[in-house]
Amino acid sequence: MSADCITLMNNERGFEEKNIRALCDVGRSTKGKHKYGYIGQKGIGFKSVFRITNCPEIYSNGYQIKFDVSSGPMGFILPHWIEDDFIDCSWKTKIVLPLKEEITSNQTRSLAARFDDIHPSLLLFLHRLKSITVENQLDNSLTTMRRNDVTDSIIQIHCGSSSGQDRLDSWLVIKKKLDASRISLQAKSGVDVESTEIALAFPLVKASHVPPSRQPVFAFLPLRSYGFRFIVQGDFDVPSSREDVDRDSSWNQWIRNEIPKLFVQAIKDFCENTGLSRLDAVCTYLQFVPHTDELLDFFRPVASQILALMKGKECMPVAGEDDTILMKLPCQTVICHDPLMREIVSPEFLASQLNFYYLHKKVEQCLNPSLASSLGVQKITTQHLLEVGKALCSQEGSIELEKIAKWLVCVHRSLEEDFTSDSEGVFQQLKSIKCLPLSHCQLCSINETTTLFFPLREKDIGTGSLLLLGELPLINENFMKCLDSVANSQLVKLLDRLGVKRMSAKEVIQHHIKPIFESSWQSKSEDHLICYVQFIKDHFTQNESIVTVDEIRPIIQLVTSTHSIQNPVEETIHFPSAYQTCVDLEMEFPGYDWMLLSSRYLGNQPSQTTIRSWKEFFHQLGVMEFIDMKQKTVKLSPKQLETSAWGSYKDLLPDNPGSHYEIEDFVSEEMYHLITQNTEPRHFHQQMKNLVHKLGENWEHRFS
Numbered sequence: 001m002s003a004d005c006i007t008l009m010n011n012e013r014g015f016e017e018k019n020i021r022a023l024c025d026v027g028r029s030t031k032g033k034h035k036y037g038y039i040g041q042k043g044i045g046f047k048s049v050f051r052i053t054n055c056p057e058i059y060s061n062g063y064q065i066k067f068d069v070s071s072g073p074m075g076f077i078l079p080h081w082i083e084d085d086f087i088d089c090s091w092k093t094k095i096v097l098p099l100k101e102e103i104t105s106n107q108t109r110s111l112a113a114r115f116d117d118i119h120p121s122l123l124l125f126l127h128r129l130k131s132i133t134v135e136n137q138l139d140n141s142l143t144t145m146r147r148n149d150v151t152d153s154i155i156q157i158h159c160g161s162s163s164g165q166d167r168l169d170s171w172l173v174i175k176k177k178l179d180a181s182r183i184s185l186q187a188k189s190g191v192d193v194e195s196t197e198i199a200l201a202f203p204l205v206k207a208s209h210v211p212p213s214r215q216p217v218f219a220f221l222p223l224r225s226y227g228f229r230f231i232v233q234g235d236f237d238v239p240s241s242r243e244d245v246d247r248d249s250s251w252n253q254w255i256r257n258e259i260p261k262l263f264v265q266a267i268k269d270f271c272e273n274t275g276l277s278r279l280d281a282v283c284t285y286l287q288f289v290p291h292t293d294e295l296l297d298f299f300r301p302v303a304s305q306i307l308a309l310m311k312g313k314e315c316m317p318v319a320g321e322d323d324t325i326l327m328k329l330p331c332q333t334v335i336c337h338d339p340l341m342r343e344i345v346s347p348e349f350l351a352s353q354l355n356f357y358y359l360h361k362k363v364e365q366c367l368n369p370s371l372a373s374s375l376g377v378q379k380i381t382t383q384h385l386l387e388v389g390k391a392l393c394s395q396e397g398s399i400e401l402e403k404i405a406k407w408l409v410c411v412h413r414s415l416e417e418d419f420t421s422d423s424e425g426v427f428q429q430l431k432s433i434k435c436l437p438l439s440h441c442q443l444c445s446i447n448e449t450t451t452l453f454f455p456l457r458e459k460d461i462g463t464g465s466l467l468l469l470g471e472l473p474l475i476n477e478n479f480m481k482c483l484d485s486v487a488n489s490q491l492v493k494l495l496d497r498l499g500v501k502r503m504s505a506k507e508v509i510q511h512h513i514k515p516i517f518e519s520s521w522q523s524k525s526e527d528h529l530i531c532y533v534q535f536i537k538d539h540f541t542q543n544e545s546i547v548t549v550d551e552i553r554p555i556i557q558l559v560t561s562t563h564s565i566q567n568p569v570e571e572t573i574h575f576p577s578a579y580q581t582c583v584d585l586e587m588e589f590p591g592y593d594w595m596l597l598s599s600r601y602l603g604n605q606p607s608q609t610t611i612r613s614w615k616e617f618f619h620q621l622g623v624m625e626f627i628d629m630k631q632k633t634v635k636l637s638p639k640q641l642e643t644s645a646w647g648s649y650k651d652l653l654p655d656n657p658g659s660h661y662e663i664e665d666f667v668s669e670e671m672y673h674l675i676t677q678n679t680e681p682r683h684f685h686q687q688m689k690n691l692v693h694k695l696g697e698n699w700e701h702r703f704s
Contacts, residue, residue, distance in 0.1 A: 001111075001112045001115060001134070001135065001136045001137060001138065002137045002138070003104065003108055003137070003138060004098060004099050004104050004108075005096060005097065005098050005099060006052070006053075006096075006097040006099065006111075007094065007095070007096050007097070008094070008095040008096075008097070009091040009093065009094045009095075010091065010092065010093050011090075011091055011092050011093075012092055012093065012128060013061075013092060014060040014061035014092040014093050015058065015060035015061050015063055015093065016061070020063055020065070020079070023046055023058075023067075023077075023079075024077045024078070024079055025077060047076065049097055050069065050076060052097060052099055052100060052103055052111065053097040053098055053099060053100060054068065054069040054070060054098075054100055055067065055068045055069065055070075055098055056095065056096070056097050056098075057082060057095065057096040057097075057098075058093070058094075058095055059082075059093065059094040059095075059096075060092060060093040060094070061092065061093075064081060064082040064083075064084070065079040065080065065081060065082060066079065066080050066082055067079060067080070068080055099111070108138065109138060112136055112138050112139075115134045115136065115143075116143075118132065118134065118145070119222070120145045120157040120159045120167075120169055121157070121169075121171070121201065121215070121222070121231060122145075122221065122222065123145060123146075123147040123157055124147075124155060124157070124171060124173060124199075124201050124218075124231065124233070125199060125201075125218055125220050125233045126220060126221075129147075130146065130147050131144065131145060131146040131147065132144070132145045133145075140162070141161065141162050141163065142161065142162040143159070143160070143161045143162075144158075144159070144160050144161075145157060145158070145159045146158045150170075151273065153172055153173055153174060153175075153269055153273045154170065154171070154172060154173075154204075154273060154274070155170070155171045155173050155201075156168055156169065156170050156171075157169045157171070169203065170203075170204040171201045171202065171203055171204065172201070172202045172204055172266075172269060172270065172273065172274055173199055173200070173201045173202075174199065174200045174201075174202075174262060174265070174266045174269050175197055175198070175199040176197065176198055176199075176258065176262045176265075177195055177196075177197050178195060178196050178197065178198060178255070178258060179195055180193045180194060180195050180196050181194060181195070183250075183251065183254060193235075196234070196235045196255070197235070198232075198233065198234045198255055198258055198259065198262060199231075199232075199233040199234075200230055200231065200232060200233070200259070200262055200263060200266060201215075201230060201231035201233065202230045202231075202266070202270075202284075202285075202288055203215075203230070204274060204284070205284070205287075206284070207280065207283035207284045207286075207287055207366045208366070209366070211229060211287055211368075212229040212230075212287055212288065213229065214227060214228065214229055215228055215229060215230055215231045215232075216231065217231070217232045217233075217234075217236070217245065217299070218231055218232065218233040218234075219233075219234065219235065219236040219238050219242070219245070220233070220235070221242065223236075223238065223242060223243065223244065223245065224243060224244065226295055226296045226297060226298070226299040227290065227294040227295040227296050227299070228288075228290060228295065228299070229287065229288050229290070230288045232259060232299075234252075234255045234256075234259075235255070236249075236251075236252050236255060237249040237251055237252050244298075245298055247297065247298040252298070256298065256299060256301075256302060257305075259299075259302050259305075259306075260302055260305035260306045260308075260309050261309065263288075263306050263309075264306065264309045264310055264313055264315075266285065267281075267282070267285050267313075267315050270282070270284060270285040278317065278325050279317055279325065279360060279362045279363065280362075282315070282316075282317050282363055283362060283363055283366045286363070286366065286367055286368075286371065287366075289306060289307070289310065289371055289375075290302065290303040290306060291303060291368075291370060291371060291374065292304055292307070292374065307374050307375060310330065310375055311329070311330055311331065311375060311376050312329070313329070314327040314328055314329055315327060315329075315330070316328050316329070316330050316332075316333040316359055316363065316375075316377065317359070317360040317362075317363050318333060318357035318358060318359060318360055319347070319358065319360050319361075325360065326357070328357050330372075330375040330376045330377050331376040331377075331378065332355070332356060332357055332378075333356070333357055333358070333359040333377050333378065334350065334356045334357065334358055334359060334377070334378045334379065334380055335359050335364050335367070335372055335377055335378070335379055336358060336379070336380050337364070338410070338413060340406055340409060340410055340413075340487070341380055341385075341410045341413070341414075342358070343406065344385075344388060344392075344403070344406050344407050344410050345380055345384070345385070345388050345410075349388065349391070353387065353388075353391065354384055354387065356378060356384075359377060380414070381414065381418065382411060382414040382415055382418060382426050383426075385407065385410055385411050385414055386411070386426065386429050386430070386433070388407060389404075389407050389408075389411070389430075389433055389435055390433060392404065392407055392435075393433055393434055393435045393443060394434075399437055399441055399443060401437055401441075401476065401478055401479045401482055402482045402483070404435055404437065404479070405479055405482050405483055405487070405491055406483065406487070407435075408435065408491055408494050408495075409483065409487045409490045409491050409494070411426075411430070411494060412490045412491070412493060412494040413490065415494075427497065427498060430446070430498060431445060431446035431447050431498060431499070432445055432446075432447050433445055434448070436452060436475060436495075436500075437475070437476040437479045438452075438473060438474060438475065438476060439455070439474040439475070439476055439477065441476060444473070446498055446499055446500075449473045450473075450511060450512060450515040450516075451473065451499070451501050451507075451511035451512055451515070452473050452474075452475060452495075452499070452500045452501065453472055453473065453474050453475065453500065453501050453502075453503050453507070453508075453511075453512075454474070454475055454480065454492075454495070454500060454501070454502050454503055455474055455475055455476070455477035455480055455503075456469070456472075456474065456503035467527060467528060467531045468508070468528075468531050468532065468535055471528070472508070472512060473512075475495065475500060480492070505535070505539035505543075505546055506539075506546045506547070508535065509535070509536055509539070509546060509547050510547070513532045513535065513536065514547075514551070514552070514555065516532065517532070517552070517555040517556055517557055518555050521557045521565070526559050526563065526565075526598075526600075529557055529558075529559055529565065530559055530598070530600055530601060533556065533558065533601065534601065536552060536556075537601075537613075537614065537617045540617065541613060541617065549620045549621065552621070553568065553569055553620075553621050553622060554567070554569050555567070556568070556621060558573060558597060558598070558618075558621075558623070559597075559598040559600065559601075560573065560595055560596060560597060560598055561576060561596040561597065561598050561599070562595075562596075563598075564595075566595065568618075568621050568622035568623055569622060571595060572595060572624060572628040572670065573595050573596070573597050573622070573623050573624065574594050574595060574596050574597065574623065574624045574625070574626075574628075575596070575597055575615065575618070575623055575624070575625050576596040576597060576599055578599035578602060578611075579597070579599070579602070579611060579614065579615045579618075580608075580611055580612075580615070581615075581625045581626075582625060582626070582694075582697070582698075583625065583626055583694055585626075588687070588690045588694075589674060589687050589690065589691070590679075590680045590683060590687070591674055591678030591679050591680040591681075591683065591684065591687050592670060592673055592674045592678070592679070593679070594670075597618060597623055601614055601618075602614055626694060626698060627668050627670045627671050627674075628668060628669075628670055629666050629667070629668045629671075630666065630667055630668070631664060631665070631666055632664075632665050632666070632667045633662055633663070633664055633665070634662070634663045634664075634665045635660050635661070635662055635663075636660060636661045636663065637659070637660050637661075638660075638661070641653075641661055646661075646663060671691070674687065674691065675688070675691075
């Protein structure tokens with residue numbers, strides 16, 4: 001390249017007569033039936049030189065001709081003989097392109113700069129071209145690109161410059177010959193082709209998290225990039241501009257459909273012909289797998305076709321025994337970045353129980369997550385972990401608290417990461433697994449007990465509750481602190497979601513004591529039942545919002561002096577004298593079998609304050625100090641009224657009450673039996689005096 005001319009020289013066999021005749025015609029070419037294809041068609045390529053020159057010159061094999069645009073309308077195709085001798089015999093062909101005046105005036109340097117765009121990869125697919133040298137006389141630079149075929153599939157291209165910047169690029173080139181004999185003549189733009197060849201060229205660069213650069217598609221010469229990170233070479237039909245491939249060409253579609261099969265076959269070449277270890281070869285290869293959203297236009301379908309083929313090929317390395325490398329289908333391999341999960345789900349368990357294999361760590365580190373998902377590489381799902389947990393918790397022998405804790409932490413992490421999982425279904429399954437160690441190291445499930453509580457000490461629920469504390473289903477304290485602080489907090493979060501309750505008086509009452517009173521109190525001892533009532537009373541008197549009287553009155557079970565267990569709503573229970581009542585029922589009314597509350601609730605030597613507190617609490621529950629007087633509505637017809645106890649009040653009642661009278665009365669079965677069925681007739685008279693006296697004392701504030 002000089003200031004006013006571009007000179008091209010090569011040492012190929014030179015022009016023949018038929019080549020010269022083709023240049024002197026329009027739409028004519030010497031490229032007939034062929035095996036591998038040609039760069040251009042119909043002689044159009046050479047005509048493009050007229051964009052920069054009006055008088056191109058050709059010296060080859062004794063031919064010395066030029067075309068002169070200024071000679072008339074036929075100047076593009078009418079040759080003129082050049083009388084000057086072609087002295088330089090070291091080159092078979094020399095083409096001289098004197099630049100147009102408008103170019104030499106202001107575009108020479110920009111034109112020269114375009115030679116810098118010649119990429120060394122240009123040499124990969126031009127079968128006879130071995131080297132290119134560009135001499136730029138404008139800036140006194142020299143660039144040389146030379147191709148070296150190391151093996152049938154490894155090509156090295158050395159690029160050196162006068163500035164001392166040298167580079168050596170290595171490429172893995174995979175080729176496949178295609179039989180084109182069955183393709184119609186029309187498919188290849190009317191050109192008869194026996195066979196053609198496609199090739200894929202992969203730059204051999206070290207695998208990293210930075211993907212390789214995008215490469216152009218070639219039709220012997222580069223066209224443009226379609227998103228591939230490797231070079232696709234094919235004898236594609238292209239328009240005269242060579243800027244694209246003809247997307248409507250059935251020939252091009254046929255070649256395109258062969259690319260996925262050749263790409264998938266290339267993994268074998270990576271492993272056998274690149275000199276890389278098997279793992280490094282696979283890691284390098286996986287960098288070039290196109291994602292479905294990477295490829296453009298005509299070549300877009302290639303990505304999904306490649307992925308579909310790879311899903312059915314054993315192309316994913318896993319670690320075998322004795323550090324051997326095995327290849328598995330993508331759907332058989334598992335990615336797991338969590339060391340804790342890898343510890344819990346051992347490779348042996350993964351293979352034997354789930355028929356999966358951990359993807360080799362080296363491949364896992366370089367594999368793009370999106371690509372892994374597209375290939376069908378698995379992740380350890382929450383459901384997989386549940387299977388692991390069932391096996392872990394069913395093992396015989398001592399309970400491995402730390403291992404179970406780690407497993408539950410893995411379940412928590414899996415649920416946090418997988419937003420698509422059925423978390424409700426997972427928790428239902430978890431609740432049925434005996435996986436939670438209690439304070440006495442026995443495993444139980446959530447479904448086996450009314451409520452589980454986090455570990456606690458006596459002071460967490462108050463003094464005097466050792467009996468209650470001993471029977472509460474508590475999670476083992478060591479279980480809750482056997483991991484690091486982060487994992488322990490994750491374990492707590494999972495147990496929270498499972499329904500394990502944090503210790504508080506309200507939680508104990510609502511989730512332990514109340515359910516017992518509602519259904520299973522019969523199996524409890526008096527000591528337990530008294531302990532439950534003491535616990536409720538202690539915390540109710542401090543904070544009435546913990547539980548309401550209306551909640552517990554219908555279900556609470558009280559111990560009586562005769563050791564029977566009764567509910568104060570269903571049976572009338574009275575205070576004994578130990579509660580400092582206004583009347584000693586047993587002493588003053590021995591003719592009736594009173595149901596008296598046990599005095600064990602008061603404890604030994606209770607203070608006056610304690611007695612008053614208990615009395616007030618039981619009174620709210622419905623325990624009676626004197627006879628039980630209940631309000632009752634009595635319905636009487638006019639005739640019945642006359643003979644009843646209310647007959648003397650007839651004149652005070654309405655004249656026309658309708659079919660009957662309704663009278664609000666107070667009745668007491670206890671008083672009725674005391675009077676009519678007294679079991680101590682010897683003291684009947686004194687009992688009746690006592691009854692009248694007590695009724696008089698209590699009438700105003702209780703019965704009026």
